[in-house]
Amino acid sequence: MPDVIDHRPNRQPPFDRVKRDPAPSRLQYRLERMWLRPIWRRAVRVGVPVVLVAAIGSIWLSDEDRRARLSDGVAQIMDKVQSREEFQVRTMVVEGASPVVDDALRAMLPVELPASSFDIDLTALRLQVMQLDVIESIDLRIKPGGILSAVVKEREPAVLWRHSRGIEILDKTGHRVASVTSRDVRADLPLIAGEGADLAVSEALLLVDAAGPILPRLRGLVRKGERRWDLVLDHGQKIMLPAEGAVIALQAAMALDRSQDMLGRDIITIDLRNPSQPVLRLGIDARNTIRTARGQPLLGPDGKVIVEDGKKGG
Amino acid sequence: MAELYQTQRAMRNIRRAALQRGVIGILDIGTSKIACLVLRFDGTGTFRETDGVGPMAGQANFKVIGAASTRSRGMRRGEIDVMAETERAIRTVVAAAQKVAGVRVDQVIACLSGGRPTSYGLAGEITLEAGRVHDHDVARVLAACDAPDYGRGREVLHAQPVNFAVDNRSGLGDPRDHVGNKLACDMHVLTVDGDVIGNLIQCIRRCDLELAGIASASYASARAALVEDEQELGSACVDFGGGGTGVSIFVKKHMIFADTVKIGGHLITQDIAQGLRVPLPVAERLKTLSGGVEATGRDDRDMLDLGDAATGWEVDRRSVSRADLIGIMRPRVEEILEGVREVLDAAGFDSMPSQQIVLTGGGSQIPGLDGLAARILGPNVRCGRPLRIDGLAHQFTDPGFSSAVGLALFAAHPQDEWWDFEMPAESYPSRSLRRAYRWFKNNW
Numbered sequence: 161m162p163d164v165i166d167h168r169p170n171r172q173p174p175f176d177r178v179k180r181d182p183a184p185s186r187l188q189y190r191l192e193r194m195w196l197r198p199i200w201r202r203a204v205r206v207g208v209p210v211v212l213v214a215a216i217g218s219i220w221l222s223d224e225d226r227r228a229r230l231s232d233g234v235a236q237i238m239d240k241v242q243s244r245e246e247f248q249v250r251t252m253v254v255e256g257a258s259p260v261v262d263d264a265l266r267a268m269l270p271v272e273l274p275a276s277s278f279d280i281d282l283t284a285l286r287l288q289v290m291q292l293d294v295i296e297s298i299d300l301r302i303k304p305g306g307i308l309s310a311v312v313k314e315r316e317p318a319v320l321w322r323h324s325r326g327i328e329i330l331d332k333t334g335h336r337v338a339s340v341t342s343r344d345v346r347a348d349l350p351l352i353a354g355e356g357a358d359l360a361v362s363e364a365l366l367l368v369d370a371a372g373p374i375l376p377r378l379r380g381l382v383r384k385g386e387r388r389w390d391l392v393l394d395h396g397q398k399i400m401l402p403a404e405g406a407v408i409a410l411q412a413a414m415a416l417d418r419s420q421d422m423l424g425r426d427i428i429t430i431d432l433r434n435p436s437q438p439v440l441r442l443g444i445d446a447r448n449t450i451r452t453a454r455g456q457p458l459l460g461p462d463g464k465v466i467v468e469d470g471k472k473g474g
Numbered sequence: 475m476a477e478l479y480q481t482q483r484a485m486r487n488i489r490r491a492a493l494q495r496g497v498i499g500i501l502d503i504g505t506s507k508i509a510c511l512v513l514r515f516d517g518t519g520t521f522r523e524t525d526g527v528g529p530m531a532g533q534a535n536f537k538v539i540g541a542a543s544t545r546s547r548g549m550r551r552g553e554i555d556v557m558a559e560t561e562r563a564i565r566t567v568v569a570a571a572q573k574v575a576g577v578r579v580d581q582v583i584a585c586l587s588g589g590r591p592t593s594y595g596l597a598g599e600i601t602l603e604a605g606r607v608h609d610h611d612v613a614r615v616l617a618a619c620d621a622p623d624y625g626r627g628r629e630v631l632h633a634q635p636v637n638f639a640v641d642n643r644s645g646l647g648d649p650r651d652h653v654g655n656k657l658a659c660d661m662h663v664l665t666v667d668g669d670v671i672g673n674l675i676q677c678i679r680r681c682d683l684e685l686a687g688i689a690s691a692s693y694a695s696a697r698a699a700l701v702e703d704e705q706e707l708g709s710a711c712v713d714f715g716g717g718g719t720g721v722s723i724f725v726k727k728h729m730i731f732a733d734t735v736k737i738g739g740h741l742i743t744q745d746i747a748q749g750l751r752v753p754l755p756v757a758e759r760l761k762t763l764s765g766g767v768e769a770t771g772r773d774d775r776d777m778l779d780l781g782d783a784a785t786g787w788e789v790d791r792r793s794v795s796r797a798d799l800i801g802i803m804r805p806r807v808e809e810i811l812e813g814v815r816e817v818l819d820a821a822g823f824d825s826m827p828s829q830q831i832v833l834t835g836g837g838s839q840i841p842g843l844d845g846l847a848a849r850i851l852g853p854n855v856r857c858g859r860p861l862r863i864d865g866l867a868h869q870f871t872d873p874g875f876s877s878a879v880g881l882a883l884f885a886a887h888p889q890d891e892w893w894d895f896e897m898p899a900e901s902y903p904s905r906s907l908r909r910a911y912r913w914f915k916n917n918w
Contacts, residue, residue, distance in 0.1 A: 182544070183565050184566065184569050189565045196576070196577060
């Protein structure tokens, strides 16, 4: 009962209206029928939440300050996580590298240690390091305890290659290791020359091995026509090797040398290009000796017969 | 009869569309209650052995997935009286059934009990030019039936070819490919008031529903309550409704006659209310809970409280014996049965081979009614419950729902009013290319 009863006429006390009609109103009926359509159901159950979330998000993000604050916050959180103690890299350990390479590697590291491991892109660093010719392979990893470990395998210098642009050190596969300014820097390495010599380094090394007894006399190997090798010795002597079976031919020549001291004689060229038919080219002195014995005119140093004053040769 | 073709064809198309969608609604708008069933057609006719429901009458290809019934409003004697009220009642029942079914109903099949149904028997005869009955001959003989003057504002609700005869061979169900010179057909036409149908259509349309078919309530309840043999051999179905009592006669699986007696259960309630001076709800309660037509000695001692327990003891402390109640009800029930007797006599039911009478409808649940009916109508009387259909809840299986169940059977197997033959060529507009095409097709 209300506290104050209004007794004025036409003011009936309000009473609770009970809905007697069980029938749904026309609007309710239509809405119910609409709701029974699967497409409507799906639209309301999926579409409305999606639209709502999208609308709220886009309205919130439409303000410049909020966007800036959001991106700042995200950046801060990322920074905080990345600069945690657990992710710090403090030292770099390089194994299997010469001091020069060690220094180069440390110089290549894009960040200064200590740094977060998120800042070190190992893949990019590895690609960058692999561009150094001296390095054959590198294993880069971050070990627990904040250690950036680099296990380096360097290329071993095998030969020197002299070409028109300078002298380079090659490894046994023919890959460049470094450049040198003169031959004396690595006097222990054999020298090869000629175009395409770097493509046949392994064969050159076999030939050097095969030329064991005459190694002190060996000046170098010359690649001819990107096809075969010439073995150049001192005193202007030269062994021309075939394209195929060069090692066997050289071993045969070494056997000749051992048995008959072939290279000790005045021979300029030993032509083994046809292995079954070795050809020797004599030196000027030897030929002149033969010519003297035969009573023929002597030859000059240019290999031509001396016509006017034949006594000059010798 | 061309417009009959067209309306039936339009409804058949809507029904086909609904069956294609798989869901159709059944709306039984009666005077005392409105029932709505939602049927799902799986199309393939899957028969589930485990359900215990065999493929009775071939209705196994649908399932009731939602059912609801509510008190009818705004209806009087099977006709719509207050359209807005009826519309609300339809909305209530459709919303409830949809809620149970979980699907939306767009097409409904409705039935109509009022509208002064009148039966006509028509006959038509043609000569067969080809010496053999073709499809178009059936259409022609159906079109050749001479329609009587139905009266103004009457509309054809059912038009069924009951019998075909080729030459002197009568009683053919399907005359196609029979050899003969003459084709005759008997057709049963049921007409009702056009305005009543119009009101019903308008009412259903205002509920955003589409009418996929319309049937007479007495026809629908007979399809559910009569078993197949009774339909074949000849029987009458008496549907005791609230606003009227429908009578339909079946023979050879076709309805050949339908009429209504304009006295129904409401009048009995009214008698009780007037005789005992109680409000109508109390009278209704007394009728349904304690009513009867045969008084025994025990009924004199059986006292009934007239006061409604809900309204309180201070309102009414009177009580009557059950024999008094029966004494009020019996004359009215007898009057109804006399009316049914008159209708059956007018239809010539006595000359039918089998004179089975099946009582159904909500009023047939009065105890002792079959005994009384046997005395007035004839010896072969039984109370019929609707056929069991798949998925229908138990509370919808009492005789009051036989017209709803019959409508469901009608939706599954429309006993096609006019067979779906093409319209005869004479009805086409002349100069039609299709007419020429048809002529060529029929003659070569």
